[in-house]
Amino acid sequence: MESLGSRIKQLRLRAKLNKAALARNVGVSDVTISYWESGAIKQIGHERLVALAEALDCSLATLLEGNSAPLLPTLNNEGPLPWEQVQSTSLTVPEHLPLKANWKAPCMMVTPGPDTNFAPAKPGDLLLLGPTQVFHKAGQYLVEKDGQLQLTQLSKAANDVAIQAVVLGHWKSA
Incomplete structure (x- = not known):
């Protein structure tokens, strides 16, 4: 199962954003983005998750569960x-x-x-x-x-x- 950190990195690269640009869009430091992507920080507050999804131009479900996420009931x-x-x-x-x-x-x-x-x-x-x-x-x-x-x-x-x-x-x- 793909981790949240690796999904963030994949989606960031797909959006053609470097860590600094993503950090500015989300309102965190680029070091925080690095920690999220590496898995050093595992819990991300819901406001940040929503901001991440918006900055990465994806749904919250895709961010949390990936492209293989089943249709939500x-x-x-x-x-x-x-x-x-x-x-x-x-x-x-x-x-x-x-x-x-x-x-x-x-x-x-x-x-x-x-x-x-x-x-x-x-x-x-x-x-x-x-x-x-x-x-x-x-x-x-x-x-x-x-x-x-x-x-x-x-x-x-x-x-x-x-x-x-x-x-x-x-x-x-x-």
Whole structure:
């Protein structure tokens, strides 16, 4: 599996940028670019990931998963859950993503489908979902309420909703 650092380097070369030019576009030093490409720095904040994708003229999914990334399952208010979709592929939480959750189980990267309402996420954004049916700690959860899936901020367990997943991360599209 290709590392994030090698993808950054490949995409930088494809964009015909040297490290200094990419660094200026992202708002970091060229030494930071070198550290990212070598893997010396493994975690990159989501603002920097979005800026990198924009500077490298690629999608966030391509930056994070490469060109071989499968089609992302879509998250819809009704219909099959992402892990029930044919093209779904579970993954372990990538170490380069800055997550506050310590999630060991398989998870899924998904995007809200068109004409859906999963505020604050919009179609094109990326969500990392960890399937669960229990409340773990305060955070955003994908819940089923009145036959509709929605993202809900929960600070304690709620008896009136069926929890489907915990949102481990949310990245806005570039």
